[in-house]
Amino acid sequence: MTNSSRLSRRSFLQVTSAMTAGGVIAGTSNSSFAQDSPNERPVFATIGLRNQGWTITDKSTKFADFAAFADVDSNVLGAINEKLKAKTGKAADGYSDYRKVLERDDIDAVMIATPDHWHTKISVEAMLAGKDVYCEKPLTLTIAEGKLIEKVVKQTGRVFQVGTMQRTENEHRFLKAIALIRAGRIGEIRKVTCGINGATGSPVIPAVDIPEGLDWDAWLGPAPEASYRALPEMRTGYGGGVPLYTNCHYAWRNWYEYSGGQMNDWGAHHVDIATWALGASDTGPNRITPVSYSLPVDYKNGYPTVDDRYNSPTKFEIHANMPGDIPLVITSEGDNGILFEGTKGRFFVNRGRLSGKPVEDLENNPLPEGAVEEVYGGPVSENHTANFIAAMQSREQPISDVWSHNRMLETCHLANIAIRLGRELKWDPAKREIVGDAEANSFLARESRSGFEIDM
Template sequence: MLSRRTFLGAAAAAPIVLSRASAADKPSDRIALGFIGIGIQGRGHLGGFLGDPAVEVVALCDVVKERLDNAGQMVEKRYADRVKSGAFKGAKSYTDFRKLLDHPGLDAVLIATPDHWHAITCIHAAKAGKHIFCEKPLTQNVAEGRAVVAAVNKSKVVFQTGSQQRTEFGGHFRKAVEYVWNGRIGKLKTIRIGVGGPAVPCDLPTQEVPVGTDWDSWLGPAPERGYNEILCPKGVHKHFPAWRNYQEYAGGGLADMGAHHFDIAQWAMKMDRSGPVEVIPPEDPKKTSGLKYVYANGVVMIHNEFEGSEKADCVFEGTEGKILVGRSGIKSLPESILKEPLGDTAERVYPATGGHHKNWTDCVKSGKPTICTAETGHRSATICHLGNIGYRLHRKLKWDPEKEQFASDAKANKELIREPRAKWAI
């Protein structure tokens, strides 16, 4: 479904656009929502949306039968009163996301598949005119991200990347960004990001495929290999599977949480529609921390390397102090930086109340851009991809954030794209 020509032909940059027909125009005034991928993350999203009066869950899709059945039971239980009254006819189950996209009256989809499936499902959903909420990291490689952005902008659907730190977690990250924007730490010099290491090649042994699991569909565009329950757990699992560790499907810890924390860093730099100009891996090829991203304005962002005990999800260092922020809180050195509130004339971040889901559904109804559009989600994921490439190649790389290419480096540029398996090519 995603050929090399499709990727490389995507526009180098695309403007934010407004939505097509609003779901609020429907008589029911509810957004008819379908779910693609109902593992532990998708199940969490499902539980949240089942309590949202702005939404009606009408369709479900997964490649593991037990998960699909369980999700259907969740929907039936939540809508039990409406089922009895005849106001709700049940959520239709699908094993092929393309058939879900043809579901009558469907307005929008939530995509919570493994990362290697995000691009194909997003592009097909956009072409079908469905509004999209897609989990982060947005893609498995850079070219996929640009293709997603091009498809979303062409279709004019409303898109939300699942970068919940922009709206949730006590507002700590929002506050950090505003204080950086308003000069409370002086001139920003260095950002340190605390996340895991890069992805590694998958070397897991082959196991017998469980009954009810469509393993070939789970692989999708990824290289063909045997089943292993570490990648696709049996039945309804309660943990986050380790497919995240392997480069065939994702970007390791560097991308899994990095898509969140690098997103906040780029937001604070006002570079969340651009990127760095140089990637410098550590000198020791065995080291999996310390890679540096250098920006045109001189700011250096460092992966998982801290000074002393000053470790946090995001550490912003300026000429007049530091801000350390994480999901559990925010502090500054010196403490006086955060003590005085910002004034009425201070520059503020995108206003968002009610959480990431509500921001998306509000924008679906209004047609306004979300707090984390496809372009922003792509740029944040690109930071993760660049880091993985830097660790794999173990040499300095010059990056052009406008062209989204490495300068005079054919080998590095080959790392920006992956041909999908033939059955998923167009």
């Protein structure tokens, strides 16, 4: 999907202005909002509540009413519902089975913040149930899942926002970065480096009793059957209150069975902005080279040989050959953020700063009026949910559409495959398949565990 298929400037302005003026969406003939919604605010439900699930819910209460929650951990379900009640004065109906949410006719949209391995199944079934979808990043566990979601979005006509909030929030630093590039402030791009942090391995994590209140079989869902594992030490800070070393809450990001490690976690943010800036959102790389990497366990034929420790990469340097033979470097070293280098200069951007001489030069040579809005495709929304709701009104796709997200995420998926197999991969971005490597192509899809297939 190209930029032209996102919100038009006019329709975006009409809807966003209505939201800004009254805090609600004015009704339209093509609105999908429930007819009995107070003030015609959309009715939402959140599936997967821990950490980011509450974060996106909390941000969205300004624009939507939450009627239902679903989580396989009853402890989380109860705690988050108490937070919602304290903030809005009303708790949501709580379910352990997300399908109960999808059965309800009063739900306009679902927000999905489950572990990655659940994203595709819930997203597809939600769209088929007539719901618009906001799903956290990274959207998929495999490239085949991305293709399936694209197919169902097209089939159902549902609006689908991916939670790559850097496209909307963070004081618009990333939008300004792209505007700088489009204005020619660094000349022609010669190299882009995405620093996405390294990770740590883990000690041996033993199988232990499943915590009370957690439906472990449901948590695993489409993933392979496995024992619940944890060590006694608890995590502190963000995501705290759970075991520091586990294959469940929070730490699931370090396991290929449920996620893609740092490559997909932070890569889904910074590789997204880099790909957008390069104008490669409709294509992608043609070659992925694993220059260096470190895995915390031994691998054979692309699979970890043990199941009791984290298995995603701890260090890496990946080179993706982008259109125009521009190298996109994805590295665990250096500052977290994106360094753009061109024929006339370079600058760095992350969530905390936008720095470099081209940025300093803006004091005397500002960007043209409307340059940031031109990148965004219209007035920049207050937050990512506001953009989603504006798209729900217009029935056009939002700023983080599934097509551009999947294209950039293919780079991250391919990087992980290259690391797992220990070799360079040639990629055909038109056919969306690995060239001349049957073993590598076998990693583009993954079977769901029996009983958890997608209900089509």
